[in-house]
Amino acid sequence: MMSVLLVIVGACSDSNVQGSDYESDGNSVKIGSIHPLSGGLAQEGQEMRDAIRLAIEEVNEAGGIKSLDGAKIELVESDHEGLAEKGVTEVQKLDSAKVVGIIGTYSSGVALPATQEAERSGIPFVVDIGSADEITERGFKYTFRMQPPATSFSKDFLTYFEEINKSTNTPLKTAVIVHEDSVFGSSIAKAINEQAEEYELEVLATLPHSAATADLSTTINKITSLKPDIVLSTTYLRDGVMLVEGLQNTKFTPKAIIGVANGAFSNASFITDEAAANQNLMDVNYTINPKSEEATKVKEAYLEKYNKHLGPNAAYSYMAAKVLIDAIERAGSTDRTAVMQALEETDYTDHILPQDTIKFDEKGQNINARAVLNQIFENESKVVYPEEYQEVEYVYPAN
Structure with missing residues (x-):
């Protein structure tokens, strides 16, 4: 069995790029990964980085890039720390490291400037997670996104909401x-507000907060005073936990708490570690295809290797790596333009996502990307809608 060729060479003291001073032996292909490996989003970023490592390990053990005489994939890891300005400088360092393509970034606020810099440098950039519509609305040729955009998340939520509302004798009509x-959060909230009336959902209030906040008491007090049927939530892990626990400490219980692209409710650690807070929570989000045998194998391999569960974010990073490597294989070249052109022609069927073939439109958006409705039951998140991916029946209203 061939050994995995990952960059483990120490980074220079003035750089967050691990292995940027690595001298290639001429039989390897460098790809870059840019995620939050430190800071408030480090847990999620490290999970995503590990999924990319797993994908690379599989390719290398299977013989590497066959069209390039078995060249091994070499991962150059970069930490943007959740900072937009770091997104730009880390892309520049990855450019200097001569990567063929980049995968990232988890944060839309980092993805926007990072992909702009990659476009300027002519580096193919596969966005694993980053929902802002603008990412693929700027006429860029080198940017490709795996996940659904914000407007798609919102549309999927409202469609699912309308369908499951028909199944209850007490339809839910109001939301905060x-x-x-x-x-990230602002674009999703904006899209829901713009479309809610069409689906007969009344939005009583829209309450923004900083993901780094230490106090959501004002938000929670506003919710309890308005008493909506549904609390719709788009957060990261830390503030998502704070919101749910804060609501549980009040006398008000909404009929449903539903995440829309929620970074907490589909987070593997939240699902397994927050049983007191998460029962019956719903989330309209990307996930792994529960009907796929290949997805099951990947989940098991990830758990065995890293002793943690493969969450939705990591699943998309895994597939982003596979898609980029597939493009390099088909290009038969490390020329960045050739790889970009191969990405344009992607038609990837053997994947682990709840969608049809992975294909990109002229803007670089994965045209079949979709969100599904997940619900948490006893430390497991299950797909409850749509029916083609459904694992169990949903509980709705949840309370």
Whole structure:
């Protein structure tokens, strides 16, 4: 069995790029990974980085890039720390490291400037997670996104809401939107507000907050005074936990708490470690295809190797790596333009996502990307809608 060729060479003291001073032996292909490996989003970033490592290990053990005489994939890891300005400088360092393509970034606020810098440098950039519509709306040729955009998340939520509302004798009619205030949460909240009336959902209030906040008491007091049927939540892990626990400490219980692209409710650690807070929580989000045998194998391999569960974010990073490597294989070249052109022609069927073939439109958006409705039952998140991916029946209203 071939050994995995990952960059483990220490980074220079003035750089967050691990192994940027590595001298290639001529039989390896460098790809870059840029995620939050430190700071408030480090847990999620490290999970995503590990999924990319797993994907690379599988390819290398299977013989590497066959069209390039078995060249091994070499991962150059970069830490943007959750900072937009670091997104730009780390792309520049990855450019200097001569990567063929980049995968990232988890944060839309980092993805926007990072992909702009990659476009300027002509580096193919596969966005694993980053929901802001603008990411693929700027006419860029080198940016490709795996996950659904914000407007798609919102549309999927409202469609699912309408369908499951028909199944209950007590339809839910009012909502309060709570979201972290970066471009990520703000774009989702904006899209829901723009479409809610069409689906007969009344939004009573939209309450933004900083993901780094230490106090959501004002938000929670506002929710309890308005008494909505639903609390809609777009957060990261820390503030998502704070919101749910804060609501549970009040006398008000909404009929449903539903995440829309929620970074907490589909987080593997939240699902397994927050049993007192998470029962029956719903989340309209990307996930792994529960009907896929290949997805099961990947989950088991990830758990065995890293002793942690493969969450939705990591699943998309895994597939982003596979898609980028597939493009390099088909290009038969490390020329960045050739790889970009191969990405444009992607038609990837053997994947682990709840969608049809992975294909990109002229803007670089994965045209079949979709969110599903997940619900947490006893430390497991299950797909409850749509029916083609459904694992169990949903509980709705949840309370």
